[in-house]
Amino acid sequence: MQPHPYQAEDDHGLLAPVWAGSTAAGCTGDAALVRAMLDAEAALVRALCEVGAAPRRAAEVVAQVAGGLAPDPGELALAARAGGNPVIPLVRQLRAAVDSVDPDAASWVHRGATSQDILDTALMTLSARMLDESLLPALGTAAAGAAQLAAEHRHTVLAGRTLTQHAVPTTFGAKAAGWLSGLLDARRRCQQVRTELPAQLGGAAGTLAGLDVPDPVAVAEEFAVECGLAARDTPWHTVRTPVAELAGALALATGTCGKAALDVTVLAQTELAEVAGDPDGGSSAMPQKRNPTTAVLVVAAARQAPALLSTLHLGLLAENERPAGAWHAEWPAWRSLLRLAGGAAEATARLLTDLRPDPAAMSATISRSDGALLAERLASVLRGELGATASAVVRDAALHGQLPELLAEHGVADPAGYLGAAPAFVDRVLARYQRLSE
Numbered sequence: 444m445q446p447h448p449y450q451a452e453d454d455h456g457l458l459a460p461v462w463a464g465s466t467a468a469g470c471t472g473d474a475a476l477v478r479a480m481l482d483a484e485a486a487l488v489r490a491l492c493e494v495g496a497a498p499r500r501a502a503e504v505v506a507q508v509a510g511g512l513a514p515d516p517g518e519l520a521l522a523a524r525a526g527g528n529p530v531i532p533l534v535r536q537l538r539a540a541v542d543s544v545d546p547d548a549a550s551w552v553h554r555g556a557t558s559q560d561i562l563d564t565a566l567m568t569l570s571a572r573m574l575d576e577s578l579l580p581a582l583g584t585a586a587a588g589a590a591q592l593a594a595e596h597r598h599t600v601l602a603g604r605t606l607t608q609h610a611v612p613t614t615f616g617a618k619a620a621g622w623l624s625g626l627l628d629a630r631r632r633c634q635q636v637r638t639e640l641p642a643q644l645g646g647a648a649g650t651l652a653g654l655d656v657p658d659p660v661a662v663a664e665e666f667a668v669e670c671g672l673a674a675r676d677t678p679w680h681t682v683r684t685p686v687a688e689l690a691g692a693l694a695l696a697t698g699t700c701g702k703a704a705l706d707v708t709v710l711a712q713t714e715l716a717e718v719a720g721d722p723d724g725g726s727s728a729m730p731q732k733r734n735p736t737t738a739v740l741v742v743a744a745a746r747q748a749p750a751l752l753s754t755l756h757l758g759l760l761a762e763n764e765r766p767a768g769a770w771h772a773e774w775p776a777w778r779s780l781l782r783l784a785g786g787a788a789e790a791t792a793r794l795l796t797d798l799r800p801d802p803a804a805m806s807a808t809i810s811r812s813d814g815a816l817l818a819e820r821l822a823s824v825l826r827g828e829l830g831a832t833a834s835a836v837v838r839d840a841a842l843h844g845q846l847p848e849l850l851a852e853h854g855v856a857d858p859a860g861y862l863g864a865a866p867a868f869v870d871r872v873l874a875r876y877q878r879l880s881e
Contacts, residue, residue: 467785473516479565486669530558555654563643581788588795592619645678681761701745814846
């Protein structure tokens with residue numbers, strides 16, 4: 444079959460700039476996946492060797508040949524149509540390459556394994572590498588940026604907004620502390636999931652009978668060690684809780700980044716300009732614009748993540764010992780969610796590190812509110828004098844533009860005097876951040 448003239452050599456993220464060129468993209472590309480599958484094949488022979496089932500020469504030869512093999516991902520993809528997955532043609536190439544060096548060693552390639560063992564393990568390996576190299580470090584950097592903003596603006600008064608309208612005063616530090624709290628939650632969950640990412644080895648139907656060794660369980664446990672992954676008590680061919688848990692953590696991280704980014708898009712509106720961050724953010728039609736592009740891309744990623752999570756969650760409905768289609772449906776969603784989560788985290792790290800709050804603009808916004816932010820406080824003050832009618836009096840004063848005078852009359856016109864526990868909440872989150880950073 445001739446390739447289409449516009450067939451891409453690889454997915455470079457042309458329509459997904461949030462992860463294009465990111466560390467996450469490098470960890471999850473086709474070449475990285477092929478390498479992870481070859482690593483799994485080499486780890487299997489090493490595991491057999493460690494339990495005394497395979498000769499050490501076989502493990503050495505397979506590792507050497509697998510390390511130097513560079514199959515073309517495009518060719519593997521086309522060849523995968525016949526068997527339904529890329530492992531089958533990959534094993535064929537690996538076995539032939541090993542056979543040309545040592546025919547005896549070739550007999551140990553893929554011994555007792557099934558294609559799902561190798562591809563599941565490879566995808567878990569990609570996940571581990573992406574978490575280690577992209578997501579977790581980026582969440583840490585984003586958290587550091589949020590912590591600095593929270594500490595520096597602990598007392599910077601900001602208009603609180605509920606249902607898009609002014610509510611009561613808060614501080615920009617409290618808003619940043621909220622971002623920080625979510626980022627710490629997401630990072631903790633991702634760290635926990637990272638330690639539990641498992642290798643997969645079950646053979647044709649989850650019994651490992653094809654290994655033909657005295658202790659197949661020992662091979663499975665050693666295989667996990669060789670892969671740098673966790674070992675589970677049983678194969679998880681159709682028990683997809685590890686995938687669902689990973690997907691949940693990735694979606695949580697993406698959504699947490701999206702929350703901070705969405706707030707930034709609101710605060711960066713021209714009418715407010717309470718924050719700025721993107722030095723570029725240009726427009727093809729309007730040269731004056733400085734769009735909050737980084738924040739926009741993170742929000743876009745957060746809006747895509749739930750659908751991918753849903754696909755991976757549906758993988759829990761996997762019949763018998765090998766599902767027809769459910770496993771196959773996971774692959775693109777799994778990689779896409781890895782890329783979105785890592786890309787969003789890396790972008791959020793840049794966003795919060797470079798974000799420039801404008802306290803003067805925040806103060807100007809408060810001034811334009813004509814005292815509305817302190818209506819709740821005024822009603823509380825008047826309640827002792829007017830009882831249940833206090834709220835109605837305050838509402839009427841607001842409608843007639845008389846709030847500033849009434850606030851001044853009762854000595855409650857300073858928004859900084861009605862912050863409640865906002866500064867204390869900032870301190871609590873910063874203390875948590877400090878504990879986790881030690």
